[in-house]
Amino acid sequence: MTDTTRSSRIPGFHKKSPAERLALVSDFAGLDAAAAARLSDTGNLDLGLADRLVENVIGSMNIPLGIATNMRVDGEDVLIPMATEESSVVAAVCNAARQCYDAGGFTTSMSGTLMIAQIQAVDVADPHAARLRILGRREEIKAICDGCDPVLLSFGGGFRDVEVRVLDSRGGPMLVTHLIVDTRDAMGANAVNSMAETLAPHIAAWSGGRVYLRILSNLADRRLARAHAVWPLDQIGGQIGGEAVRDGIVSAYHFAAADPYRAATHNKGIMNGVSAVVLATGNDTRAVEAGAHAYAARGGQYGSLTRFEVTADGQLSGSIELPMAVGLIGGATKAHPTAQACLAILGVTSAERLARIIAAVGLAQNFSALKALATTGIQKGHMALHAQNIAMMAGAVGDEIDRVAAALVERGSVRQDVAQAVLQDLRGEA
Numbered sequence: 499m500t501d502t503t504r505s506s507r508i509p510g511f512h513k514k515s516p517a518e519r520l521a522l523v524s525d526f527a528g529l530d531a532a533a534a535a536r537l538s539d540t541g542n543l544d545l546g547l548a549d550r551l552v553e554n555v556i557g558s559m560n561i562p563l564g565i566a567t568n569m570r571v572d573g574e575d576v577l578i579p580m581a582t583e584e585s586s587v588v589a590a591v592c593n594a595a596r597q598c599y600d601a602g603g604f605t606t607s608m609s610g611t612l613m614i615a616q617i618q619a620v621d622v623a624d625p626h627a628a629r630l631r632i633l634g635r636r637e638e639i640k641a642i643c644d645g646c647d648p649v650l651l652s653f654g655g656g657f658r659d660v661e662v663r664v665l666d667s668r669g670g671p672m673l674v675t676h677l678i679v680d681t682r683d684a685m686g687a688n689a690v691n692s693m694a695e696t697l698a699p700h701i702a703a704w705s706g707g708r709v710y711l712r713i714l715s716n717l718a719d720r721r722l723a724r725a726h727a728v729w730p731l732d733q734i735g736g737q738i739g740g741e742a743v744r745d746g747i748v749s750a751y752h753f754a755a756a757d758p759y760r761a762a763t764h765n766k767g768i769m770n771g772v773s774a775v776v777l778a779t780g781n782d783t784r785a786v787e788a789g790a791h792a793y794a795a796r797g798g799q800y801g802s803l804t805r806f807e808v809t810a811d812g813q814l815s816g817s818i819e820l821p822m823a824v825g826l827i828g829g830a831t832k833a834h835p836t837a838q839a840c841l842a843i844l845g846v847t848s849a850e851r852l853a854r855i856i857a858a859v860g861l862a863q864n865f866s867a868l869k870a871l872a873t874t875g876i877q878k879g880h881m882a883l884h885a886q887n888i889a890m891m892a893g894a895v896g897d898e899i900d901r902v903a904a905a906l907v908e909r910g911s912v913r914q915d916v917a918q919a920v921l922q923d924l925r926g927e928a
């Protein structure tokens with residue numbers, strides 16, 4: 499029954515300390531002392547820092563951090579920190595990277611570190627002429643934008659270009675100005691948003707219209723990260739032979755390229771890897787995910803972020819291209835000590851190198867998922883690793899977890915009801 503005595507209207511909640519908030523939440527939700535203690539155990543994130551990173555903090559939510567091995571990117575071996583709650587994601591990257599390691603691993607590139615900020619103007623009487631008026635002010639616009647961020651300028655970044663589009667919207671023509679800004683080692687949201695807000699009154703004056711939105715675009719298509727790898731047939735073959743595996747993977751790609759229902763899952767697999775590194779390094783997962791999916795839908799049809807084809811000598815070639823707006827400065831990257839440690843593990847000294855490594859991880863992840871799907875099926879490898887989670891869900895603790903998980907894999911039935919039965923057996927309760 500609904501409890502009508504509880505109220506979520508808590509004035510001044512944000513002004514309380516984390517401990518006071520937790521007490522209120524515990525009371526509201528009827529949490530026992532153990533649950534409350536778990537919430538306030540912030541692990542490797544200082545509670546005071548957490549309270550500064552986001553609002554209304556009561557604790558922190560810890561996610562496992564795994565390391566993907568075997569990755570060689572542009573001739574350099576690198577260990578990959580991945581923050582994810584999903585089993586088999588880290589193993590999949592290790593597995594894919596192992597199979598192309600001897601062939602040289604991944605080669606990567608980047609289109610640049612340019613972000614786009616948009617300024618929306620409406621009620622412009624002569625949008626096409628206004629477009630030219632704004633384009634004619636390029637040097638003035640550059641000075642205004644660069645004046646917003648001298649620090650960025652000192653690192654070689656800043657305004658690069660202005661573009662103006664006349665959009666045919668439901669509310670009539672709309673004038674949209676794009677500021678193209680090199681944000682170097684920052685993701686750049688705050689930098690370009692400040693520029694857009696500062697420039698907005700000028701756009702209103704030059705266009706004769708009214709300005710509404712002034713915000714970056716997450717479709718960061720001037721910041722594309724690319725990765726490529728060749729998987730030799732003798733490395734991917736196994737029992738069914740390299741050619742069959744290769745053809746199955748290529749066909750899986752063709753399926754994703756032709757069908758948005760499949761492409762969504764295909765790209766979700768890629769983002770298993772991408773988002774895990776983005777999160778581990780304190781970057782904005784939503785920004786990267788929005789950019790990736792918008793890029794996958796360019797041209798009007800949602801499709802695959804990767805491509806698989808056969809090289810002239812019959813090997814499997816895989817490539818990926820996606821927007822990668824990540825930074826080493828700003829957001830939580832600098833503030834979160836675990837993010838700093840993850841960047842140290844990666845050994846990256848530029849946002850570009852980080853973006854390129856993440857693209858390689860996305861490609862690796864996709865290779866392993868497609869290989870599993872096109873051969874044994876995803877459940878064999880994934881469920882074998884997921885068996886431990888199922889064992890824990892069934893109530894197994896300590897040593898029981900491994901024993902129950904092993905029994906589930908042996909029976910080929912990774913299900914909670916089976917786990918419960920195995921556990922009862924183990925405990926002599928059957």
Ligand SMILES: CC(C)(COP(=O)([O-])OP(=O)([O-])OC[C@H]1O[C@@H](n2cnc3c(N)ncnc32)[C@H](O)[C@@H]1OP(=O)([O-])[O-])[C@@H](O)C(=O)NCCC(=O)NCCSC(=O)C[C@@](C)(O)CC(=O)[O-]
Binds near residue numbers: 586764767768770870
């Ligand atoms: C799970 C594996 C790796 C087993 O693969 P396998 O061939 O049975 O494993 P193996 O024991 O022969 O080991 C091969 C290598 O895999 C790695 N490996 C193997 N086991 C581990 C482990 N426990 N921890 C860390 N690494 C592991 C490791 O690198 C190892 O090399 P070694 O170190 O022995 O020289 C394989 O089946 C696989 O890659 N499966 C794909 C799993 C996957 O994609 N998971 C993502 C979750 S499913 C999903 O959300 C996305 C999806 C699938 O829907 C996307 C789509 O539809 O496209």
Ligand SMILES: NC(=O)C1=CN([C@@H]2O[C@H](COP(=O)(O)OP(=O)(O)OC[C@H]3O[C@@H](n4cnc5c(N)ncnc54)[C@H](OP(=O)(O)O)[C@@H]3O)[C@@H](O)[C@H]2O)C=CC1
Binds near residue numbers: 650653691
């Ligand atoms: N739609 C979206 O994706 C949005 C995302 N966000 C959030 O914005 C945050 C990222 O913003 P971002 O602008 O990157 O972060 P910050 O504003 O925190 O940091 C960037 C700033 O750091 C300074 N800086 C110092 N060294 C460098 C260097 N080597 N290269 C580049 N800049 C340097 C620059 O100047 P200075 O010191 O003068 O600032 C730069 O503007 C994330 O938390 C994200 O979640 C916010 C709004 C919308």
